[in-house]
Amino acid sequence: xxxxxxxxxxxxxxxxxxxxxxxxxxxxxxxxxxxxxxxxxxxxxxxxxxxxxxxxxxxxxxxxxxxxxxxxxxxxxxxxxxxxxxxxxxxxxxxxxxxxxxxxxxxxxxxxxxxxxxxxxxxxxxxxxxxxxxxxxxxxxxxxxxxxxxxxxxxxxxxxxxxxxxxxxxxxxxxxxxxxxxxxxxxxxxxxxxxxxxxxxxxxxxxxxxxxxxxxxxxxxxxxxxxxxxxxxxxxxxxxxxxxxxxxxxxxxxxxxxxxxxx
Amino acid sequence: xxxxxxxxxxxxxxxxxxxxxxxxxxxxxxxxxxxxxxxxxxxxxxxxxxxxxxxxxxxxxxxxxxxxx
Numbered sequence: 001x002x003x004x005x006x007x008x009x010x011x012x013x014x015x016x017x018x019x020x021x022x023x024x025x026x027x028x029x030x031x032x033x034x035x036x037x038x039x040x041x042x043x044x045x046x047x048x049x050x051x052x053x054x055x056x057x058x059x060x061x062x063x064x065x066x067x068x069x070x071x072x073x074x075x076x077x078x079x080x081x082x083x084x085x086x087x088x089x090x091x092x093x094x095x096x097x098x099x100x101x102x103x104x105x106x107x108x109x110x111x112x113x114x115x116x117x118x119x120x121x122x123x124x125x126x127x128x129x130x131x132x133x134x135x136x137x138x139x140x141x142x143x144x145x146x147x148x149x150x151x152x153x154x155x156x157x158x159x160x161x162x163x164x165x166x167x168x169x170x171x172x173x174x175x176x177x178x179x180x181x182x183x184x185x186x187x188x189x190x191x192x193x194x195x196x197x198x199x200x201x202x203x204x205x206x207x208x209x210x211x212x213x214x215x216x217x218x219x220x221x222x223x224x225x226x227x228x229x230x231x232x233x234x235x236x237x238x239x240x241x242x243x244x245x246x247x248x249x250x251x252x253x254x255x256x257x258x259x260x261x262x263x
Numbered sequence: 264x265x266x267x268x269x270x271x272x273x274x275x276x277x278x279x280x281x282x283x284x285x286x287x288x289x290x291x292x293x294x295x296x297x298x299x300x301x302x303x304x305x306x307x308x309x310x311x312x313x314x315x316x317x318x319x320x321x322x323x324x325x326x327x328x329x330x331x332x
Contacts, residue, residue, distance in 0.1 A: 150276065153284075154283060182268070182269045182270070183268045183269060193276060
């Protein structure tokens with residue numbers, strides 16, 4: 001039976017879609033059968049981030065309304081044979097699907113795939129309810145900013161009441177230089193406030209923008225963000241990989257220790 | 264030297280999440296704490312600097328005796 005994971009955040013623009021795409025690709029590269037589902041009805045993005053926008057024929061709403069079979073709507077990524085995308089509908093809105101229908105759709109995919117990743121829309125309305133309906137595990141993405149952390153806290157509260165058994169946190173766009181000079185919250189600051197299991201930390205990396213421009217994955221490339229996503233995938237598959245130390249290094253001694261640890 | 268902005272962010276978040284979690288704005292929380300203090304002070308000898316009020320919101324269930332399930 002496949003594991004159903006929803007990637008959510010509350011606030012928009014913190015990196016849910018990028019995280020969904022790269023975790024999906026990473027797990028597929030590890031030989032797992034993966035389907036990534038874009039649940040943002042009316043504002044589809046996951047196809048674009050993955051560079052599959054020109055291959056869409058049918059979408060999620062078509063499957064639910066019975067306009068096509070599941071197989072016809074799933075787009076197989078030629079670069080990663082184990083990876084499929086179920087795109088969202090661009091011309092429908094969030095009320096065209098109910099949580100029950102989403103749950104049924106996800107359950108149908110559980111037999112065939114090892115991982116079902118749901119890219120959740122921003123907000124806490126029906127789009128969120130739909131995305132969460134069939135999931136048993138949630139990955140909450142946040143950035144070290146007051147507004148994003150506040151929304152993440154709200155979302156964690158909502159997830160706890162909606163039957164999700166496992167919550168994991170991904171902190172995105174950490175800038176170590178800013179953390180060091182006391183102008184950005186550290187990993188410890190964030191986990192102290194949000195008190196959920198830390199799945200991974202993604203450093204702010206301009207290579208993510210480059211990869212997104214090209215519709216390619218950041219995972220698998222020799223970049224800081226790419227390596228961070230690789231570690232997240234390993235942790236999801238049960239491997240014990242320590243989270244690198246992004247703590248504030250104090251003065252020269254701290255930096256020296258940091259440097260020594262790195263090598 | 265000025266206060267590192269992280270300190271300010273953490274303090275703001277602390278207040279914000281406190282308010283979000285109990286569904287009560289900081290103004291009302293303060294008023295509520297002050298009311299509680301004044302009520303208690305009517306009956307006990309209290310020092311306003313030593314009292315701390317903690318508010319937790321949880322599901323409240325009231326059941327009357329003799330009520331059927």
